[in-house]
Amino acid sequence: MNTSSSPDSQASTPPDLQAAIRRRAEEIYVRNGRIPGRDLENWAQAEQEITRELASPARRTAVVVRVDGRQYIGEYTPEMAAGYAPGEFGAGAQVRVRFDGDKMFLARPNGTELETTIVPQAGLKR
Numbered sequence: 001m002n003t004s005s006s007p008d009s010q011a012s013t014p015p016d017l018q019a020a021i022r023r024r025a026e027e028i029y030v031r032n033g034r035i036p037g038r039d040l041e042n043w044a045q046a047e048q049e050i051t052r053e054l055a056s057p058a059r060r061t062a063v064v065v066r067v068d069g070r071q072y073i074g075e076y077t078p079e080m081a082a083g084y085a086p087g088e089f090g091a092g093a094q095v096r097v098r099f100d101g102d103k104m105f106l107a108r109p110n111g112t113e114l115e116t117t118i119v120p121q122a123g124l125k126r
Helices: 015-031 039-055
Strands: 061-067 070-076 097-100 103-107 113-118
Touching: 015 039, 061 103, 061 113, 070 103
Parallel strands: none
Antiparallel strands: 061 070, 070 113, 097 103, 103 113
């Protein structure tokens, strides 16, 4: 795997990895106040974060919500989370939820939605 520190030297980086790094670098740019001239720093940080995430064992993360007396478990990945931090929704908090097929979307305090995939539970039908 190429571990370049420049967005211009991406020749041996797979396109999907390159796209993930680019998205993360853009997230870092926005999160840090859109400061110009830090492209290489943002790219290097994004590359380190993505590489670290890929090297760590796959960890399943989920949120559990109760809607009309039924419990739903929604798994998400860091890529889908858009900066969501576990614990952002306090236990027992009222959260707006919408469903679309096997997806569950939770309204976050910052106005975005956390996209999750509903985990089928043994003995329960959706």
